[in-house]
Amino acid sequence: MSxxxxxxxxxxxxxxxxLHHYDEIGLLVPGGRSRAGHRRYSDADLDRLQQILFYRExxxxxxxxxxxLDDPDTDPxxxxxxxxxxxxxxxxxxxxxxxxxxxxMEARTMGIDLTPQERFEVFGDKDPEQYAEEAERRWGGTxxxxxxxxxxxxYTKEDWQRVQAxxxxxxxxxxxxxxAGARPTDEAALDLAEEHRRHICHWYYECPHEMHRCLGEMxxxxxxxxxxxxxxxxxxxxxxxxxxxxxxxxxxx
Numbered sequence: 001m002s003x004x005x006x007x008x009x010x011x012x013x014x015x016x017x018x019l020h021h022y023d024e025i026g027l028l029v030p031g032g033r034s035r036a037g038h039r040r041y042s043d044a045d046l047d048r049l050q051q052i053l054f055y056r057e058x059x060x061x062x063x064x065x066x067x068x069l070d071d072p073d074t075d076p077x078x079x080x081x082x083x084x085x086x087x088x089x090x091x092x093x094x095x096x097x098x099x100x101x102x103x104x105m106e107a108r109t110m111g112i113d114l115t116p117q118e119r120f121e122v123f124g125d126k127d128p129e130q131y132a133e134e135a136e137r138r139w140g141g142t143x144x145x146x147x148x149x150x151x152x153x154x155y156t157k158e159d160w161q162r163v164q165a166x167x168x169x170x171x172x173x174x175x176x177x178x179x180a181g182a183r184p185t186d187e188a189a190l191d192l193a194e195e196h197r198r199h200i201c202h203w204y205y206e207c208p209h210e211m212h213r214c215l216g217e218m219x220x221x222x223x224x225x226x227x228x229x230x231x232x233x234x235x236x237x238x239x240x241x242x243x244x245x246x247x248x249x250x251x252x253x
Contacts, residue, residue, distance in 0.1 A: 002032055002040035012049055027066050028052060051079060058086050144205040151204060163203055175233035184242035190250055193243040209248035216244035
């Protein structure tokens, strides 16, 4: 029995674009083709996809996944033992992480730990935790949210002032780039998109390029984020979203 690329994408909760990419780089080449030339995946192909997605979930880059799966001296039992070891180690890390978060919550150190005066000095009349409840409801179960909260709890007034200054400087430079007529696919725009991603990684949480793409979509779809970026320069949210997408393609292709 064989399956179309759309069916496999549905089974595995991945995009058709991802499956096409895996085929193009030789990581998952479908075992057959229809008379019309369309990809057809066998049960063996689905087994391989399951292995690929497992290693990707654990953070392995695609070239390492290919090396692991294509090693002629490795049999399926070795893969299962390796996966069991990796999962056990990850469970241990997550257990320790959960304990650390619980301890921080008990100590009431989650969030931005500034006095009212310090908050005003840094953020003015803008409440940095205005959407705290919504953020916890939407992302509270993710590692990124927990990491962001842990980092925020450690920052001083001076740290937050540096964050604000970096954002302002970046916004001025991006606005100038747009004023000069740069396209989202120009190298200067891609560099500023990458700088935006690295700012998130440095101050809040690890933000891989695919996650950055999701944020870019949110900057356009959510009126609050769109208003924030468009306040720097009208149209900046859309421009940034396109630059983020192009930058992600540049780094992941």
